[in-house]
Each structure stands twice: as structure tokens, then as C-alpha cells.
Amino acid sequence: MSFDPKDPRLLRGAPVRQRILDDVAGYVAKRGNIGRLVSISIGDIPEVAVYIRNQARVAEAVHLPFEQENWPADITQDACKARLQAMNDDPGVLGVILQRPVPDHINVRSLQSAIHPLKDVEGMNPASIGNILYNDVALAPCTAAAAVELVRETGLTMEGLEVVVVGHSEIVGKPVAMMLMAEGATVTVCHHMTRSVAMHSRRADVVVVAVGKAHLIGADMIKPGAVVIDIGINQTDDGIVGDVDTGAVLDLAGWVTPVPGGVGPVTVAILMRNAIVAHQRQVAAGWLS
Amino acid sequence: MSAAVIDGKAFAASVRGQIANHVARLKGENGLTPGLAVILVGEDPASEVYVAAKHKQTVEVGMASFEHRLPADVPEADLFALIDQLNADPTVHGILCQFPVPDHLKERDVVARIDPAKDVDGLSVVNAGLLASGETGLVSCTPLGCLMLLRDQLGSMSGKEAVVIGRSNLFGKPMGQLLLQENCTVTIAHSRTADLADVCRRADILVAAVGRAEMVKGDWIKPGATVIDVGITRIPHPEKPGKTKLLGDVAYAEAVEVARAVTPVPGGVGPMTIACLLANTLTACCRAHGLEAPKGLTA
Numbered sequence: 001m002s003f004d005p006k007d008p009r010l011l012r013g014a015p016v017r018q019r020i021l022d023d024v025a026g027y028v029a030k031r032g033n034i035g036r037l038v039s040i041s042i043g044d045i046p047e048v049a050v051y052i053r054n055q056a057r058v059a060e061a062v063h064l065p066f067e068q069e070n071w072p073a074d075i076t077q078d079a080c081k082a083r084l085q086a087m088n089d090d091p092g093v094l095g096v097i098l099q100r101p102v103p104d105h106i107n108v109r110s111l112q113s114a115i116h117p118l119k120d121v122e123g124m125n126p127a128s129i130g131n132i133l134y135n136d137v138a139l140a141p142c143t144a145a146a147a148v149e150l151v152r153e154t155g156l157t158m159e160g161l162e163v164v165v166v167g168h169s170e171i172v173g174k175p176v177a178m179m180l181m182a183e184g185a186t187v188t189v190c191h192h193m194t195r196s197v198a199m200h201s202r203r204a205d206v207v208v209v210a211v212g213k214a215h216l217i218g219a220d221m222i223k224p225g226a227v228v229i230d231i232g233i234n235q236t237d238d239g240i241v242g243d244v245d246t247g248a249v250l251d252l253a254g255w256v257t258p259v260p261g262g263v264g265p266v267t268v269a270i271l272m273r274n275a276i277v278a279h280q281r282q283v284a285a286g287w288l289s
Numbered sequence: 290m291s292a293a294v295i296d297g298k299a300f301a302a303s304v305r306g307q308i309a310n311h312v313a314r315l316k317g318e319n320g321l322t323p324g325l326a327v328i329l330v331g332e333d334p335a336s337e338v339y340v341a342a343k344h345k346q347t348v349e350v351g352m353a354s355f356e357h358r359l360p361a362d363v364p365e366a367d368l369f370a371l372i373d374q375l376n377a378d379p380t381v382h383g384i385l386c387q388f389p390v391p392d393h394l395k396e397r398d399v400v401a402r403i404d405p406a407k408d409v410d411g412l413s414v415v416n417a418g419l420l421a422s423g424e425t426g427l428v429s430c431t432p433l434g435c436l437m438l439l440r441d442q443l444g445s446m447s448g449k450e451a452v453v454i455g456r457s458n459l460f461g462k463p464m465g466q467l468l469l470q471e472n473c474t475v476t477i478a479h480s481r482t483a484d485l486a487d488v489c490r491r492a493d494i495l496v497a498a499v500g501r502a503e504m505v506k507g508d509w510i511k512p513g514a515t516v517i518d519v520g521i522t523r524i525p526h527p528e529k530p531g532k533t534k535l536l537g538d539v540a541y542a543e544a545v546e547v548a549r550a551v552t553p554v555p556g557g558v559g560p561m562t563i564a565c566l567l568a569n570t571l572t573a574c575c576r577a578h579g580l581e582a583p584k585g586l587t588a
Contacts, residue, residue: 109424126426130418133466134458160483168469170422178421181456181477186488188476189469193448200474 001247010246011227011255013146013265016153020269025062027276034279035094035288036065037121038087042080042102043073051099058268064094064275073103080106081114088116091288095121095278097271118281121274124171132175135182139277144175146266147208147229151180154227154255156205159184164204166190166197166217166243172210172231180206197221215245225254231263293550295438295517301560304437304586305350308567311583312351315574323574324353325383325409325566326375330368330394331361336387343385346563352570355381361391368394369402376404382577383409383570406577409569412459420466420588425576427569428588432464434561435496435517436471436588442515442550443494447472452492454478454485454538455499460519464496467588485509497538507543516544516551519558 003010028034037059041048052068059066071080087093096115102108112124120128123141132140140148151158163180167173168191177187185206190197192211201207201221209217210231222228232243242259249256257263282288315321325347329340340356347354357371368386375381384407386399400408405415411429419426428436439446451473455461465477478488480499489495489509497505498519510516520538527534537554544551552558568586575582 109422126418126422126424127415128418129421130414130416133417133421133462134414159481162483174421174466174469177477178462181462181479184479184481186476186478186482188474189465190474191469191472193472194474195448195450 003247017265017269024272039097041099048099084114142267142270145270161185163187163206164200167210209243217244219248228256292545292548295552297557301564304564309350325570326355326381328386372402382574429463430565433565449493451494453496502536503540505539510547516548
């Protein structure tokens with residue numbers, strides 16, 4: 001269903017993104033040279049190039065040096081690890097971004113573990129995920145953190161809030177659940193084996209959807225006044241749509257993030273904020289002065 | 290209707306029996322003896338009891354048990370030096386530092402010092418992260434014990450509604466992760482939850498871990514649910530002066546009227562914890578030597 005792009009109930013990412021980026025730019029301006037972000041892509045994958053361009057543009061806007069490395073498609077796992085190790089040891093490298101997907105012969109999880117947690121600006125190292133589980137949520141996977149930031153933007157008190165997360169992926173659903181729980185929400189995680197997602201989503205004050213099914217969530221699945229955070233990005237004949245039927249839900253919900261223009265724009269801002277957190281932690285650990 | 294009592298004591302004994310068989314096989318076929326090192330700092334009486342129980346059961350399943358006692362005022366550096374030495378020791382596959390430790394030591398730093406591959410308590414951030422990432426790590430013992438009991442009771446848990454009460458790092462959060470891995474729909478409820486009774490009532494699997502005696506009433510339980518009670522509260526014994534009694538988080542007498550199966554306190558989850566510590570030590574030993582870890586003893 002189509003909707004008025006100016007509807008005030010749309011929870012837009014742009015202002016949140018701008019606020020975060022202003023903070024980051026302020027930090028960089030104050031601290032001067034804090035090292036560079038290194039983006040690594042392996043092989044030639046067209047969709048990765050789009051991400052990298054976007055990240056590079058945003059990094060430039062906040063004056064964070066952004067270096068792009070493209071490793072050959074036939075590089076070995078061990079060679080990747082050795083190169084990451086060198087970056088861990090290089091004080092000029094502030095943070096490392098490992099672009100996905102990678103070629104089939106590369107074990108991406110093992111490489112993510114090889115990035116030192118203090119340089120893990122994507123929040124993908126198991127130690128980073130473990131910290132989130134243990135309520136240290138400052139450096140979280142970017143998409144999950146962006147979703148939480150948008151929930152916060154509503155100004156609702158998190159304590160006691162009923163949250164339903166649809167999708168239990170390792171990089172979005174689970175960390176979102178843990179982060180909102182850390183703030184006092186009662187969180188239920190639903191997924192493909194859940195008997196009735198509607199039974200849960202209908203009682204939720206906040207619904208966060210990250211499954212990758214176009215328009216899975218319709219108006220009959222939402223409680224009036226709820227916050228609906230749509231993380232899905234689905235390519236359809238009508239263009240890019242989210243997991244939520246935004247137009248249908250808009251009449252009922254209190255806030256809905258549009259797709260595109262909701263969570264997406266905040267995600268890359270979080271990446272930059274993570275870089276600042278990484279810098280602060282490297283200083284605290286005595287790596288940098 | 291009267292619920293089945295989940296006999297954790299008997300089940301833990303059967304788990305230890307399986308472990309003993311695997312240990313005998315490792316010794317015979319691979320010349321390996323799994324080893325568990327326990328560090329005790331200071332002289333906490335309760336810790337003494339736990340450590341003695343762990344030692345006894347470790348030896349009973351045929352594993353090597355190493356005990357290291359350090360004075361209460363041991364400098365952090367000395368404790369870390371011992372952990373480093375155990376990390377490097379190929380005869381030690383599991384390392385556990387008995388908590389609580391004296392105030393000048395930070396539990397989190399102590400756990401972080403232990404090699405994650407030997408962190409048989411499964412408490413390090415790396416193991417917590419591996420669990421949350423759906424990867425191979427070591428899982429905290431009490432949640433692992435509850436998972437084994439649930440698997441034994443229910444077989445597949447896919448699609449079931451699970452509610453965990455309590456969001457502690459030690460139990461609630463890893464338990465929630467394990468139930469998600471089993472494809473349950475999982476709610477983690479806690480002290481800030483608006484209507485706890487209502488949340489509990491939808492659970493096919495209800496796991497209580499808050500430490501408030503008999504908080505979960507019979508009418509909080511969905512008929513036919515499986516109830517796992519992790520809470521332990523010690524109260525003065527109502528009939529025997531000078532004696533104490535243990536109570537769980539669930540009003541047991543009421544729960545048995547409604548549930549399909551319930552763990553008692555004591556004798557339910559409790560005995561599983563050490564059994565799972567041994568299971569983790571066995572698993573760590575197998576992995577350290579590139580052998581497949583035995584099935585059914587890990588998450």
C-alpha cells in the first residue's frame with residue numbers, strides 16, 4: 001500500500017543519522033588524527049562496491065580517513081588472517097571493516113574473530129557479541145544498534161516495554177533483543193518456527209522485524225500506537241520494500257520506519273560512531289595516547 | 290492431574306555414566322585423560338563444599354582433578370600467573386576458578402584470563418558471544434543442564450513457547466540463547482516485566498531463575514507445561530527448629546497440579562550443574578585433540 005512520504009508517523013533515519021554524524025565529526029575535529037578505517041573486500045562483488053562507496057562518502061564527511069583494500073578472489077584464509085593480524089598490530093589502523101559476502105572458500109566467521117575486539121568497528125567478533133550479552137552495548141553490530149537508536153528516538157521509556165523481535169539472526173535479531181533487554185524491555189524473539197507471530201506482535205509496544213520477506217507484517221499484526229522498526233530490504237517489482245507493509249500499518253501504528261530511509265541511513269552512522277568508541281577503548285587500553 | 294517429577298539426581302548420574310564411558314574410551318583408544326583444574330582463593334565454607342564435590346565427581350568419572358589453593362590475599366598477578374600456567378598445561382583441559390573471589394579480584398577479569406577453549410564454566414565473553422553467534426564454544430553449566438533435562442523430557446522443542454524468568458549473565462541470557470537455538474519462541478522476562486503472571490501463562494516451557502521463593506504460583510502455569518526451577522532460597526525449616534529448608538522459585542505443590550513435568554528443589558536442576566562441568570571438560574579435551582566431541586553432552 002502506498003503512503004504519504006510526509007506522514008508525521010514515519011520515523012525517519014535522516015535526522016538521527018545527522019545527529020550521530022555531527023557528534024562523530026566533533027570528536028574527530030577535537031582529537032585530530034585518530035587513525036584510519038580500513039575496508040576490506042575480497043574478490044569483485046558488485047553489491048559490495050555500493051556499500052563501500054556509501055561508507056567512504058560518510059567517512060569523508062566526518063573527516064575519518066577511509067582506506068579501501070581489495071584482496072584477490074583466490075587469496076587463502078591463512079593469508080587473510082596474517083593481513084588482519086598486521087592491521088591489529090598497526091597503530092595507524094583505527095578499525096577494520098570486513099565487507100560481505102566473501103568468496104565461498106573463505107570462512108568469514110573465523111576472519112571476524114581474527115579482528116581484534118578493540119578494532120572491531122562492525123561489532124562482529126564473538127567477544128563483541130559476548131559484551132552485548134553482558135550489557136556492555138556500546139560497540140554493537142551496526143544494523144542492530146541503528147534499530148535500537150530509532151526505538152530510543154520515540155522517547156518511550158524502555159523499562160517494562162513489551163518488545164517483539166521477528167527474526168533471530170546472529171547479526172540483527174539476537175543483538176537487538178539483547179540490547180533492548182539490557183535497557184529493561186521484556187523481549188520475545190519470534191522466527192520461522194514460531195506458531196503465531198501475530199499473537200506476539202499484536203501485543204507488542206515495539207515490533208522489530210528483520211526477516212527479509214516483503215510485507216510480512218500487515219496492519220492486522222500491530223497494536224494501535226505501536227513502534228514498528230523495519231529492517232528488511234526486499235527487491236520487488238515495485239522497487240525496494242521492507243518486511244512491513246508500511247502504508248497499511250501507518251494508519252494504526254504510532255511510529256513506523258520507512259524503507260528505504262529508516263534504519264538504513266542510521267546504520268552507516270553507527271559504523272562511524274563505533275569507530276569513535278573503538279578509539280576511546282584503544283586509548284583506555286593504553287594502545288594510543 | 291499430577292505432574293511427572295523430573296529427577297535431576299538420577300539424570301545427572303546417567304550423564305556422568307555416559308561421561309565415564311567416553312573417558313574410558315579416550316584413555317583406551319587415544320591415551321588421553323581429560324583433566325579439570327579448580328582454583329580456590331581463600332576459605333569460603335560454601336566454596337569448600339562445592340570444590341570437594343567437584344573433585345569427587347571428577348575422579349569418579351575417571352578424569353584427572355587438579356586443585357590449586359591460593360590465600361585470600363593473593364595478588365592478582367599471582368593468580369593470573371597460575372591461570373597462564375594452566376592455560377599452557379596440555380594435561381589440563383578445563384579451568385575453573387571457584388566464585389566468589391575476595392573483593393580485590395574482579396571476577397570478570399579472572400574469567401577473561403582463562404583460555405576460552407578451557408573455560409568450562411562457559412562464562413567468558415568469548416564463549417557467551419560464540420553461543421549468541423550460534424558457533425561452537427563452551428556453554429555455561431547450569432543452562433546446559435536445563436537444556437539436557439528439557440531435551441530428555443520433550444525431544445524436539447521447535448515452535449514451543451518458552452519463557453525464561455531472570456536475565457542474569459550467568460543463567461537467564463545463555464538459557465534464552467539455547468532455547469532460541471532449539472527454535473523455541475523465547476521471551477526473557479524479569480523484574481521490570483509488566484505482567485509477569487500473564488507472560489508465564491503462555492509458556493509451554495517455563496524456566497524460573499530469580500531466587501525468590503515460590504514466586505511462580507500454580508495459576509501462572511499453562512496446563513501441560515514443562516517447568517524448570519533454577520531458583521534456590523534457603524529458609525528456616527517450618528517444623529524443625531534450627532534446621533533450614535531449600536525452596537525453589539516455583540510453588541511446587543501448586544505446580545504439580547497444573548504442569549506436565551516439574552523439577553523439584555532440591556534434586557532437580559542442581560545435580561546437573563557439576564555433571565555439565567564434567568561434560569564440558571570432556572568436550573574441551575576432545576576439541577583440544579581434534580576429536581569429535583561426544584553427542585548429547587553439548588548444546
